[in-house]
Amino acid sequence: MRYSAFSVLKNALSGHKGWKPVWREPEPKAEYDVIIVGGGGHGLSTAYYLAKEFGLTNVAVIEKGYLGSGNIGRNTTIIRSNYMLPGNERFYELSMKLWEGLEQDFNYNAMVSQRGVINLYHSDGQRDAYARRGNAMRLEGVDAELLDRKALEKLCPYLDFDNGRFPIQGGLLQKRGGTARHDAVAWGYARGADMRGVDIIQNCEVTGFVIEAGVVKGVETSKGTIRAKKVGVAAAGNTTRVMDKAGLRLPIESHVLQAFVTEGLKPIINTVITFGVGHFYISQSDKGGLVFGGDLDGYNSYAQRGNLAMVEHVCEAGMAMVPMIGRARVLRSWGGIMDMSMDGSPIIDKTPVDGLYLNCGWCYGGFKATPASGMCFAHLIARDAPHPVATELRLDRFETGRVIDETGRGAQPNLH
C-alpha cells in the first residue's frame, strides 16, 4: 500500500481497519543471492538499496532479535555532516543528501527535521578549531556557519552564556543537520526492502559461516543453514562476535553509550546543541521529551546499560550549559553497544574471505550514516567495488597507516 494523504483519510473514515502489516514474516529459503547479517538501520538500508538501486531482490536480512532492537532504536537521532577529513566528509554528505530525499524515496514518514546542529565553543582556540572545521566542510560543498555570541544569543537565548567556568562564545552551525525518527527509519527501509521481495527474518541468530575453500557459501543460523552467494555483515556492537566465526580479528572494541529522555515539555530546545567542554548534547523530540546524552562510559562492554558515574557527568554538563532543564524529570535511560574503531571512523570493505563483506566501526555516530552506509555497502556487494565516496573506509587502512582520525587521538577507542 502506498501511503498518501488520501490513504490516511480513507483509513480514518473506515475506522483504521484497513492498515496492513508493513513487512512479511517469511521462513528462510534454502538459498539467497545475498544475505545481510543484522537487521539494524544499516542492514535494512543495505537490503533496500540492493533491491532498489542494484536490482538484487533475492536477498535476506537476518536479525537475531526483532527489528530495531539494536542501536537503530537506541540512538539520539542526530543527523549531520560536519566532519573535517575528506575520507569522512564526502561519505557523510552523501548521507545528508539521501536524508533530504528519503521520505519521498521510500514513501514513509521518517520525521526528518533539519532543525540545525550547533557545536558550542568556549575559548578563542576552540573558535579557531571550529572555524577550520567549518572551512573544511565548505570546501566539500557542505553548509557551515560560524556564529558569534550575538548571533547565537538570538537563536538559543536559554543557554548559560555567562557560565563562570565555561562561558559560551559562539558556535558552529550546520543548518541542514537535525534529527530523524530512528524507529521509523528502520521501518521505512524494512518496508521498502520487503515490498521489493527482500525476506526479513527476525529472531534468527547467525551462529557461524559456511566457508568452502576460502569462499563464503552461506551462514549457520538458529533456524539452520542458509546458503548464499554473498554475505554482508552489519552487526554494529556485536561485529567482533560475528566475525570471530570467520576467524577475523578486528580493529574494534565494543563500548557502552548511554542516553536519556525526560517527560514531555512544551517546545523549548529548538535545535540540536552540543556542549564544547565535557560531553553533553541535547535536542527535543517532537513528542516533547528532551533527548540527551554524553560520552561513552569508557570501558569495554556488551551490557546494554552503563554506570552512574557517566549519568552524573552528563547531568552536570547539561546543567552547566542549559540550567533551565534542571527541573525536568528524566523518564528513561538506556545504553547501546558501540562498535568503536581504532581511529573513530567506519569500515565498509571486503574481507580476506571471498564473498564476505564487512560494515562496522560506526562508533556513536552511525545513525546519521544509515542511508549512505546502506547505499555504499550495497554498491560494494553488488559491484565488488567501493562506492566513490567510500574508497577510504578500508579495513586495511590501520596496517597501511591511512587512518581517518578526526580528533587525532590515536588507537584508543574510548577517546574517539
Added chain:
Amino acid sequence: MRIPCPHCGERDHAEFVYRGDATVVRPDPDAPGAARAFHEFVHLRTNPAGLHKEHWYHEGGCRAWIVVERNTVTHEVMGAVTAEAFALSGGLSGRKANA
C-alpha cells in the same frame, strides 16, 4: 562498578582511568615481521563478550597501574592484581588469556 585495588581496597570505578586490553604484548621491533606484529599490537583486539583482563590506572588513589578481570557482559568484577604481579605471573603470555 567497584574495583578492588590491590593497594587501596575496593573503590568506585570513577577513581580509575581505563586503558584497555592488558593481554596485548609490545612486539620486539627487531624481530622479523615486526611491522605486522606492531599493527596487531596497536590495532587488533580480541574484544571478548565475557571475561576481559584490562589495564586500569588508579588516578584518584595510589596511582598504580593494575590489571582487572571483569565480565564485559555483566560488568561483574572478578578481581584485580598489580600490573607488575600480572606480568610476573606470565599474564602477558599473549591474547589467549582473553580467549
